[in-house]
Amino acid sequence: MRSFDYRRAADRTEALSIAGEGRARYLGGGTNLVDLMRQNIEAPAALVDVSRLPDSIEETPTGGLIIGAAVSNSVVAVHPAVRTQYPMLSRALLAGASAQIRNMATIGGNILQRTRCAYFYDVAGSRCNKREPGAGCDAIDGHNRYHAIFGASERCIATHPSDMCVALAALDATVHLLGPGGEREVRLLDFHRLPGEHPEIETVLRPGELITAIELDPSAAAANSRYRKVRDRSSYAFALVSVAAGLEVVGGRIEDVRIALGGVAAKPWRAVRAEGLLRGQAPTRARFLEAADAELAAAKSFHGNAFKVELAKRTVAAVLGELTGADA
Amino acid sequence: MSKLQNAIVGGVRTAMGYVPGNWLPGGTPDPLIERRVTLGTQQSRVDGPDKVRGAAHFAAEVPMEGLLYAACVHSTIPRGRITELDVAAAETAPGVALVMTHRNAPKMAVPPPIGLTNLKAAGNNILPVMQDAEIRWNGQTVAVVLAETQEQADLAASLIKVGYEAAVARTRFEKAKADARTPDSLMIEKNRLKKGDVAVALQAAARSVDAIYRTPWHNHTPIEPNAATIAWKGDRLTVHDATQMLNGTAGSLAKVFGIKESQVYVSSPFVGGGFGGKALWDHQILGAAAAKLAGRPVRIALSRASMVRLIGGRSPTEQRVALAAAADGRLKGLLHHGFSVKPPHSACDEAFTLTSRSLYASESFDVVQHTIDLDVLANTFMRAPGEAPGTFALESAMDELAHELGMDPIELRRRNVPDRNPVSGAPHSQSDVMLAYDLGAKRFGWDRRAAAPRSRREGEWLIGMGCATGSFPYARMPGMTVRITLDGSGHATVSSAAHEMGMGTATVQRQHTADRLGLPLESVTVTIGDTSLPFGSFAGGSSQTASLGAAINAASGKLAVELLRLAGNDTPLAGLRPAEIEFVNGGLRKIGEPSRYESFVSILKRAARDQISVTGVSSAPLEMLKFSMHSRSAIFCELLVSDVTGEVRVDRLVGCFDCGRILNPKTAASQFRGGMIMGIGMALTEEALFDERTGRVMSASIADYHVPAHLDVPDIDILWTDIPDPRTPMGARGIGEIGITGVAAAIANAAFNATGKRVRELPLTPDKFLFA
Ligand SMILES: Cc1cc2nc3c(=O)[nH]c(=O)nc-3n(C[C@H](O)[C@H](O)[C@H](O)COP(=O)(O)OP(=O)(O)OC[C@H]3O[C@@H](n4cnc5c(N)ncnc54)[C@H](O)[C@@H]3O)c2cc1C
Numbered sequence A: 001m002r003s004f005d006y007r008r009a010a011d012r013t014e015a016l017s018i019a020g021e022g023r024a025r026y027l028g029g030g031t032n033l034v035d036l037m038r039q040n041i042e043a044p045a046a047l048v049d050v051s052r053l054p055d056s057i058e059e060t061p062t063g064g065l066i067i068g069a070a071v072s073n074s075v076v077a078v079h080p081a082v083r084t085q086y087p088m089l090s091r092a093l094l095a096g097a098s099a100q101i102r103n104m105a106t107i108g109g110n111i112l113q114r115t116r117c118a119y120f121y122d123v124a125g126s127r128c129n130k131r132e133p134g135a136g137c138d139a140i141d142g143h144n145r146y147h148a149i150f151g152a153s154e155r156c157i158a159t160h161p162s163d164m165c166v167a168l169a170a171l172d173a174t175v176h177l178l179g180p181g182g183e184r185e186v187r188l189l190d191f192h193r194l195p196g197e198h199p200e201i202e203t204v205l206r207p208g209e210l211i212t213a214i215e216l217d218p219s220a221a222a223a224n225s226r227y228r229k230v231r232d233r234s235s236y237a238f239a240l241v242s243v244a245a246g247l248e249v250v251g252g253r254i255e256d257v258r259i260a261l262g263g264v265a266a267k268p269w270r271a272v273r274a275e276g277l278l279r280g281q282a283p284t285r286a287r288f289l290e291a292a293d294a295e296l297a298a299a300k301s302f303h304g305n306a307f308k309v310e311l312a313k314r315t316v317a318a319v320l321g322e323l324t325g326a327d328a
Numbered sequence B: 001m002s003k004l005q006n007a008i009v010g011g012v013r014t015a016m017g018y019v020p021g022n023w024l025p026g027g028t029p030d031p032l033i034e035r036r037v038t039l040g041t042q043q044s045r046v047d048g049p050d051k052v053r054g055a056a057h058f059a060a061e062v063p064m065e066g067l068l069y070a071a072c073v074h075s076t077i078p079r080g081r082i083t084e085l086d087v088a089a090a091e092t093a094p095g096v097a098l099v100m101t102h103r104n105a106p107k108m109a110v111p112p113p114i115g116l117t118n119l120k121a122a123g124n125n126i127l128p129v130m131q132d133a134e135i136r137w138n139g140q141t142v143a144v145v146l147a148e149t150q151e152q153a154d155l156a157a158s159l160i161k162v163g164y165e166a167a168v169a170r171t172r173f174e175k176a177k178a179d180a181r182t183p184d185s186l187m188i189e190k191n192r193l194k195k196g197d198v199a200v201a202l203q204a205a206a207r208s209v210d211a212i213y214r215t216p217w218h219n220h221t222p223i224e225p226n227a228a229t230i231a232w233k234g235d236r237l238t239v240h241d242a243t244q245m246l247n248g249t250a251g252s253l254a255k256v257f258g259i260k261e262s263q264v265y266v267s268s269p270f271v272g273g274g275f276g277g278k279a280l281w282d283h284q285i286l287g288a289a290a291a292k293l294a295g296r297p298v299r300i301a302l303s304r305a306s307m308v309r310l311i312g313g314r315s316p317t318e319q320r321v322a323l324a325a326a327a328d329g330r331l332k333g334l335l336h337h338g339f340s341v342k343p344p345h346s347a348c349d350e351a352f353t354l355t356s357r358s359l360y361a362s363e364s365f366d367v368v369q370h371t372i373d374l375d376v377l378a379n380t381f382m383r384a385p386g387e388a389p390g391t392f393a394l395e396s397a398m399d400e401l402a403h404e405l406g407m408d409p410i411e412l413r414r415r416n417v418p419d420r421n422p423v424s425g426a427p428h429s430q431s432d433v434m435l436a437y438d439l440g441a442k443r444f445g446w447d448r449r450a451a452a453p454r455s456r457r458e459g460e461w462l463i464g465m466g467c468a469t470g471s472f473p474y475a476r477m478p479g480m481t482v483r484i485t486l487d488g489s490g491h492a493t494v495s496s497a498a499h500e501m502g503m504g505t506a507t508v509q510r511q512h513t514a515d516r517l518g519l520p521l522e523s524v525t526v527t528i529g530d531t532s533l534p535f536g537s538f539a540g541g542s543s544q545t546a547s548l549g550a551a552i553n554a555a556s557g558k559l560a561v562e563l564l565r566l567a568g569n570d571t572p573l574a575g576l577r578p579a580e581i582e583f584v585n586g587g588l589r590k591i592g593e594p595s596r597y598e599s600f601v602s603i604l605k606r607a608a609r610d611q612i613s614v615t616g617v618s619s620a621p622l623e624m625l626k627f628s629m630h631s632r633s634a635i636f637c638e639l640l641v642s643d644v645t646g647e648v649r650v651d652r653l654v655g656c657f658d659c660g661r662i663l664n665p666k667t668a669a670s671q672f673r674g675g676m677i678m679g680i681g682m683a684l685t686e687e688a689l690f691d692e693r694t695g696r697v698m699s700a701s702i703a704d705y706h707v708p709a710h711l712d713v714p715d716i717d718i719l720w721t722d723i724p725d726p727r728t729p730m731g732a733r734g735i736g737e738i739g740i741t742g743v744a745a746a747i748a749n750a751a752f753n754a755t756g757k758r759v760r761e762l763p764l765t766p767d768k769f770l771f772a
């Protein structure tokens, strides 16, 4: 790790102005960034600690929630409104990392956490386009069990590892940003980028921009929602595949449905196609499988992760089944 | 002849000073089997309070003045030569005291290999250490940086630029099979076993199974990473190490640096888990070399990433097991073949076929294993080397056979358990695996198992039960030495260069000594953990308890002689011979005549002695040659497999162990339970991600290398038969390794019972159950 300056910001304005001074990075709980610095993958000259900004969870006038970026993953997970109105978010958070890490981790940091691709982490010994544009990608023909089946490019096949973001994608959350040019809002679905030619550019965040909050809109589907994470051990492992889904059934027909997949792409993958096939239909197991099939038809797997296609199909159908009481 | 046989026979011919007669072949059982006071009772670990308080200093915590911290730079190719080595930036980086490479490293000899013949050798990776520009495996250390802080050393290490000229490397298991070698011997057995004609038996069999089983590379992941704090004073070397081979490490370092063994002092009072991974690897040698060059003490504490580059793991295996059975289940033929990786610079066999040579009576046997040579870091021992992967294959196959026969798996085993060693004909010293099965089955509720797969389900979760046998051979090492010092107050101190890796060595030998000498626990202190103490053999092969036990018994015999001599004629003991007396109530007494007694305190006082000291040595383990000596276990598992995702969740494990007498239920249960948890890891999650293109281990952190998390570990019920082994000290056999054996098979068998899908390749990750 290279030595660096450390400053703690008292408020957002101060955070922005310190960050504007030079090669500074915001620091949340540090559970990802500090690891990356220790591995010499990141080497910021300065850290601006935004983990203690006075953030909280508030209700919005429309009955939604606005969650400050510095709130810890643990606090969000157990918040009564989150548990009752957005259960998939609570469950996704609790499915992530360990209790200790969730206590440290912030919402802002969780959104911006980077891939766990082992070749990305192996600075000394492996080629990685994300770390070093143009170097090559050792994962494509290597160990790629945890890698993408959607939206990968010839440059990079890594996945985004966040559980929380999968729920946020299904909930169609809004990310609030504050930058040198002022405030703006971006849909979470548009926040992360697919690798394309530039896997090193992972989000639409602009230099110096700070995530200030995420905003959730209430909905019946959000309140009737679940998160399921399939992994290699019962806890403390990243998702092979995860599914966040919410469902509203009115008069025997699906009124609203939200499905997002984790562990399958460089961003949380909203299953738009499956949702489209389900809306207006009767909630049956056969329909769920059909919709999942259609979504996964576009998947492209690699030698180590071909199983994910089948796994994702089954998990989508099972979670939707649980939400309607239809047997998996 | 194999190495151990050489060792034993050699040992017998030469210098065994004092051979205690009792439990050896032809002798009588150790009287302590009947005369237990504290042995067999629950005792907390004597090292517990210090560990909980943080007062126990581990190797990377030993304070030292003027310490420098080491960081390693590892090669990134498996084979070739260093052509460029730019250390300028590192040398001028803040805090850096030294950069050591093959250009300036001192001349050092290749370390002597761990062997059963030479207990003063502990080398694992028998290659030159930083002596030339050759690269021999991916991860070899090409530079060591010393700096004032660990952070400075790490940063400077990252600034070193290395260029290579790559050579063709052998890194692919499948490809290298074509050139596999067939060693003559495996541990203490001849490798090739042929008895009768298995091929004919397979053809004629009423039922048979024949399948390939695979286990992956495993890496050592003890809670304490390998580390050493090292200092030179002139030609004298001090190493605070994390080791399970104190004297082996001292002897090896002496050879490497061309000094006398007496000039090397190794201390390791506490080890945070050994499991086979804590012997001599390159880091202690490099740390000592760098300390010498820098003229300052050095701490080399390996990161998890450095551990996968420098500390070898368990070799992958590919095993074929074929079983031929008569309609009544009796085995007509047993074939166990296979491959594991063992490059020529490795000292350690992965003897996965050993169990198949003793566990079942078969009319014919065809057993042999082959080793594959790759350009990799040497593989090494890991908890139950051989037996852990071997029982997975053999016990999965037995389950497959039971299914083919439509027979209860326990019944199949009952019909095939031999009453003596099925190959050598040697009698068992003690063996009752079927009692373990009966007790375990009762506790587990085996009678509730549905024989047909996929019979039980709760929602999406398929429920299954399975069982398997675990096994580990008994071993006692010759040469283990203890000193017993008895002081004027009647307090005994036992000392030996033995090892405490968390298993309760001092705790149990304190109980043993108290019972042996007729003392209360408070009157015994056990001092272990450094090479200033009498010679200790390694803590490996589950041998330490028996070896120390034998040495303490031998010393107690000498103590009796010495005390009788001191007592002279003016004592109720006058005229008695050692065979006529026993230790009791802090003194000696004539057997059968309680009035003829004198206390230690009185004897020493009259002789005007502050203390007396005797030493005892573990004799040649003749019992191992004469008897078939194995611990066995019956492992039961109930689990759930998601019919949707293929995730396996172990719900319950029961292990019933037939390991001779249990000396301390608390420490024993911890050993068994810990082993079984490791078995869960082996079954479900553990796999080192070895990149066959480059020979590089990609799971270089414990986020990537999955050991079981709390949620993976269910209730584990432990019980034991507690039948004394009349051929061992205290009637006990080692218990450190057997816990892991059989567990992977029991879990895989239960998963088959749940799903109807037989997975023959570990670990049992969800994807393996997805496709029917
Ligand atoms: C062993 C381990 C296991 C894990 N397992 C899981 C898992 O199963 N599932 C899962 O989802 N996650 C998992 N994680 C990841 C964990 O969720 C993230 O590390 C955590 O959420 C990051 O939050 P943080 O506040 O610590 O971020 P930091 O490490 O502080 O920062 C991460 C990034 O976000 C930036 N940043 C932080 N706050 C802001 C802000 N307000 N505005 C702009 N930029 C900001 C930082 O500059 C940095 O680039 C695991 C982590 C570890 C170490």
Ligand code: SF4
Binding pocket: A115, A117, A118, A119, A120, A127, A128, A129, A130, A131, A136, A137, A138, A139, A140, A155, A156, A157, A158, A199
């Ligand atoms: S998949 Fe992406 S992150 Fe992984 S090695 Fe390839 S380029 Fe790097």
